[in-house]
């Protein structure tokens with residue numbers, strides 16, 4: 001199975017499992033590389049309740065070291081961070097990038113601006129009640145504008161869960177290509193890699209991130225792809241990767257990307273044997 005680069009650790013306060021258990025699960029799942037990319041600190045602290053604190057970065061590095069020891073020569077361990085894209089975050093992301101020899105940085109849009117209340121983490125179940133009052137078309141517009149700006153920032157190697165805004169199943173009426181096309185152009189121009197994130201299959205939207213149609217357009221635009229589970233527990237490493245490979249292939253993809261110290265190379269997607 002391809003590498004799984006988007007995974008979490010208990011330092012983010014909503015994931016569980018010891019590094020040894022993640023490595024054992026990665027070997028069991030047969031992924032070629034295990035990438036650790038926990039939710040990066042944000043200032044001012046406490047920024048929210050679902051990320052490591054700045055002072056915990058050394059502990060994050062020790063956690064990664066334990067994973068490397070467990071893996072020995074059996075499995076490549078890669079390291080990064082899942083960073084939040086918010087207006088004005090650029091200097092902070094640059095600081096984080098310089099903290100460690102990351103293999104890659106992942107950029108995510110989990111926060112949107114206004115609604116009169118300042119930034120809100122729209123994928124947090126605590127805001128579920130708010131969705132009924134929202135103008136979905138406007139919110140989707142805002143989301144994709146932020147996503148394109150994140151791509152254009154040039155700060156990230158991988159852009160996470162492209163259509164996370166559909167998480168709870170709220171989609172505006174009509175064709176969604178009108179949202180996809182401008183952002184795909186921006187991502188293609190940026191040279192960033194996107195991920196096919198399998199966690200969406202287990203959320204109310206019941207669809208991988210991004211939607212198959214988005215993937216098709218992204219492939220046609222030449223945007224490279226990685227697969228990811230967004231695991232928050234060891235048993236989720238490489239989750240649904242056979243299905244993800246099939247979806248990626250159906251969208252036209254034949255290869256995926258490997259990262260090592262910011263260097264990229266591609267490897268062929270496996271050919272799945274029918275069971």
Ligand code: ZN
Pocket residue numbers: 008012014039050232
């Ligand atoms: Zn998380």
Ligand code: FE
Pocket residue numbers: 082108110160161
């Ligand atoms: Fe995320």
Ligand code: FE
Pocket residue numbers: 006007008082230
């Ligand atoms: Fe994540």
Ligand code: ZN
Pocket residue numbers: 006082108160161230
């Ligand atoms: Zn994520």
